Amino acid sequence: MRAARPATALALVLALTACAERGGTASPGDPAAPSSVAAPEEGLVLQVEHTGGFVTPMMLAARLPIVSVYADGRVITEGPVPAIYPGPALPNLQVAEIEPGQVTDVVDRALAAGVDETGDLGSPPIADVPSTRFTLVTASDTYVREVYALGASSDLPGPAGPPDTGITPEQAAAREELSDFLASVTDLGRATEAYEPEAVAAVVSPWVDPGDDLPQPELPWPGPDLPGEPVGGLGDVSCVTATGDRAQTLLAAARDANATTPWVTDDGRRWSVTFRPLLPGESGCADLTD
Structure with missing residues (x-):
């Protein structure tokens, strides 16, 4: 027993030293606290979006x-x-503020949820639903992970269900980690206010009567010349961008419109317009497509 004591003491010292190097504290039997990965000093840290569908x-x-x-x-x-129908022409974008420590915590939790991993997450037998794309930016790397039918797959049988769900127990567990993480970050920052964009994109196509028998008052188009530049691979959809005072004029006009308003240009043509406020780091229509 006397011979075993120095070895035991040495092991404890090494464990505590390793923990200190990682910036954590430890006591016998407790796991070391994980180290934080640095967030970038500016710009985007995390974005979660739907693609396809x-x-x-x-x-x-x-x-x-x-x-x-x-x-x-x-x-x-x-x-x-x-x-309501028709819905408002402008989306209800909200901005909240969190502390620097919370930004670092978002990075840590994203990594813990597996955003940086590359394993196959399976493909549930569900058609025409979007994928969920996670983009995480740290001070040294950018990680992108995409999972098909993340929300819809919660309705499938669990890991103990029949094998034809297309999801293994390991994949189901990984999906649950990502789903829980997404739920946590969409609830960040309780104090919110309306997001005021500095620029706005207008996604346009020729106006088509929706056939709902509702009156559709026309509005004169106050923005850049339409139809603008084609959006690649999306048929007759095009896009223009307004910045500065012109963006504010366009946003003010959109507040008096709805999602089905016909916008009329000087040549008498009518257009359907979907307004897309540009987020920090976005500069124009090219940022809207993959």
Whole structure:
């Protein structure tokens, strides 16, 4: 027993030393605290967005991320939208503020949830639903992980269910980690206010009567010349960008419109317009497509 004591003491010293090097504290039997990975000093830290799915080409081009977290503590999400038809022309973007330590915590939790991993997450037998893309930016790396049918797959049988679900128990566990992480970051920063963009993109296509027998008052188009530049691979969908005072004029006009308003240009043509406020780091229509 006397011979075993020095070896035991040495092992404890080595364990405590390793823990100190990682910046944590430890006591016998307790795991060491994980070290933090540095967030970038500026710009995007985390963005979660939907890609693909059975939606219209205009919706594909103008779709907003689910949540965007920035190094300065801003968290931008889409707030609730009135359950009315036609819906408002402008999305209800909200911005909240979190502390620097919380930004670092987002990075740590993203890594713990597996955003930096590359393992196959399976493909549930569900058609036409979007994938969820996680983009994490640290001070040294950028990680992108995409998972198909993340929300819809929660309705499938669990790991103990039949094997034809397309998901193994390991994949189901990994999906649950990502789903839980997404739920946590969409609830960051309780104090929110309306996001005021400095620029806005207008995704446009020729106006088509929706056939709902509702009056559709026309509005004169106050923005850049339409139709703008084609959005690659999305049929007759095009896009223009307004910045500065022109963006504010366009946003003010959109507040008096709805999602089905016909916008009329000087040549008498009518257009359907989906407004997409540009987020920090975005500069124009090219940022809206993959």
